[in-house]
């Protein structure tokens with residue numbers, strides 16, 4: 511019998527088409543296991559654990575990714591599905607380990623917003639950290655939002671002066687003493703009563719969107735996340751499985767916010783404290799400083815605008831006050847970022863490493 515050529519040929523050359531695949535959203539990745547939500551906001555919403563198909567071995571899959579799943583999609587305790595495809599990403603937040611590391615790492619896929627959380631005091635806010643996060647957000651095409659916590663400890667006006675020129679929504683949070691407050695508990699079990707108005711303001715920014723929260727340890731991030739997601743966590747479902755209580759790795763975790771529109775996700779990034787920017791083009795860094803950018807019009811061609819630049823147009827731009835009172839601080843910040851993404855002059859490697867910690 512002659513073999514039927516057509517019938518034995520695989521559906522595509524290298525891999526089957528998986529017509530029966532179901533779409534899931536990755537909520538976290540832990541030691542080769544991918545936790546996804548399928549039938550999101552539907553009656554059959556459930557958590558499915560999957561392993562990556564062999565042909566995807568080299569493709570990074572991160573929180574926020576939309577993926578195709580086949581196999582056992584029941585969501586039962588021992589069920590293991592197979593992750594066979596990653597959908598094209600709308601956005602991809604990336605970092606490199608430090609500014610000298612050319613390997614870029616995917617952090618979160620398909621985020622709409624990056625909420626940069628800093629405390630007004632305790633710990634002291636670092637503009638270097640905010641600036642790095644802004645560059646990473648702009649580079650990824652993600653809208654940044656600045657959330658300043660602990661405004662009860664210190665007035666954040668001076669900090670915020672640095673960012674007045676940016677199209678940057680700012681939310682100022684603090685504790686409340688009266689019944690306007692929302693009680694919340696941090697992941698370490700410390701309780702705080704946050705000003706309800708600030709929590710609601712942040713909530714309205716997050717509604718219907720996928721938002722990444724980024725902040726140093728101790729700024730009050732988990733207190734805020736729990737204030738936003740609390741009621742939903744308590745009812746179980748997705749968060750009973752993906753809540754940080756059971757989560758041991760330091761990778762990003764997507765959480766559903768309680769009482770919010772469908773499609774609202776908060777992605778917490780417990781292990782990420784700094785953003786190396788080795789992967790970002792210096793021109794993109796400059797774009798994160800729209801208060802300074804026009805000052806480069808008079809630069810010589812090829813000017814790097816960094817601390818070694820001669821006759822850089824940014825120097826008169828700032829000294830003439832055209833970038834406002836915060837101009838000198840902003841220029842110093844820009845130059846730190848440019849200096850560390852550009853090829854380092856010899857002998858400065860240590861400094862670049864330290865700046866990576868900012």
Ligand SMILES: Nc1nc2c(ncn2[C@@H]2O[C@H](COP(=O)(O)OP(=O)(O)OP(=O)(O)O)[C@@H](O)[C@H]2O)c(=O)[nH]1
Pocket residue numbers: 659660661662663683684685696697698700701702704725726727728729730731732733734
């Ligand atoms: N004064 C004041 N304290 C706050 C505020 N928000 C949170 N805290 C307290 O700050 C401490 C740290 O808060 P966490 O929510 O644990 O901070 P975190 O950013 O999640 O820190 P890690 O869990 O280490 O990542 C806790 O004692 C909170 O109760 C605030 O607005 N004002």
Ligand SMILES: [Zn+2]
Pocket residue numbers: 806809810813814815816819821822823824
């Ligand atoms: Zn210049």
